[in-house]
Amino acid sequence: MTINEIQDELIEDFAFYGDWMEKYEYIIQLGKEVPLIDEQYKTDRFIIKGCQSKVWLFPEVVDGKVFFKADSDAVITKGLVSLMVKVLSGHTAKEIAEADLYFIDQIGLKEHLSPTRANGLLSMVKQMKMYAIALQNR
């Protein structure tokens, strides 16, 4: 599936949730799932510091595609991180660098990408794209 196909699928999934409670319950559920990253990668080398919650991001290239593993110490952030990974992981560097991430806005979670949220999510998206651009130029 392309990045946009995955985004559209997520938008469709979220349309089922009637109110914010259900939406957040789903995100929290995603956040509670097994660790998305090996403990060995939860180091300062892979950390993206938000002011409040921490995010770890570990990229690797397999067969010309970029795969991300990421995690957060806050469960809501972690849920959102896993959505982001679902959308961007497993594509070519070029596709990732050029991706327009419209799904967050459409599922009504735009506020989490605001710089004032200080949850590290915005920095993570930037970092994912930077990795992709760096890999693309390699």
Place this chain on the structure above:
Amino acid sequence: MEIKLKKINIEKVRADFPLLKREVNGKPLVYLDNGATTQKPQVVIDAITNYYSDMNSNVHRGVHYLSQISTDAFEVTRRKVQEFINAKDDFEIIITKGTTDSINLVASCYGKAFVLEGDEIIISAMEHHSNIVPWQMLCEEKGAILRVIPMNENGELDLEAYKNLLSDKTKLVSITYVSNSLGTINPIKEIIDLAHTKNVPVFVDAAQAIQHIAIDVQALDVDFLAFSGHKMYAPTGVGVLYGKKDLLNAMPPYQGGGDMIKDVTFEKTTYNELPFKFEAGTPNIEAGICLAAAIDYINDLGIDNIKAYEDELLEYATTKIKEIPGVRLIGEAAQKSSVLSFVVDGVHPYDIGVLLDKLGIAVRTGHHCAQPVMDQFQIPGTVRASLAVYNTKEDIDTFIAGLTRALNMLL
């Protein structure tokens, strides 16, 4: 003298604050982030409008009518502040941008005049970053040493350790009156008296005290005291530095510019006298003038009545929150003011803040610009509910119900 307390008419007080009527995320707002900033009463909002529609003009400059009335109004604030904290003279009141500005002013100017290599500045383990970093910068510049009074697990300062830190090398003690992250009320009088036995002046950061506790700078015999307007129902962008006359006179000016000079030639400039020596440039006139309206508002309610009301509310909130399993209060000093800081085992404060916001409840989460405090308690941050005079028991009930609901989702 026994203080006679008057009951706060909470319905009337709430009606004074228009913003409290709004909804957030479809829910009636419960505003519990007063430690960050307070909402403004209609009298202050009216004063802002009145300033711009009736007297806007630069102060201390013109001979024209508008400049005179705005200057008069600005100087009324200075005298209101003087009365409010019982300063001896009105020129001991310096109008600044806020507490941070006031601290930086003293760190810079007192530092220039009095601090040398090897000297020591004492602060405490519960300071806000704004009462740490300016002193660190000064110490770095001068080769001076920063000493820190430790605190215990309840968030109370170790006064024995403080006594041992005070020495002939100590040049200044700078301490918060009320901790923004823990709510601890420090025994400021004792801290000042101890420093004075060694002839060391004391700076008190009263940013979290001025809106809750009656302050008499002469009775405290404090040397410097600072606070912000926006945490005491006034607009942002104005604050106060109180300093004893002799100390202020012995300090060089902070910034150069208009208003702070007597004569300027290219060879030499002579400086204006107090308080203008420390007030370079056009101030935030609107906020400065409107601070007077906020002080009037507090005086009408009575600061002791406010304290009694808020103490009762804090006690209620503390009892209620302790009933929730897994909640751990951070900061349980015997003397506390208006701050309920807590963590919940296994839950990140950020997640709690996000869900409370969805319920229309505004709290602060994070390290509250007091990272060393968080490090001591070995936590990434706390959730902080901080109270003002317009909060009610119903606010607390809504907050407790919201917290319970959030924890049900998160745990």
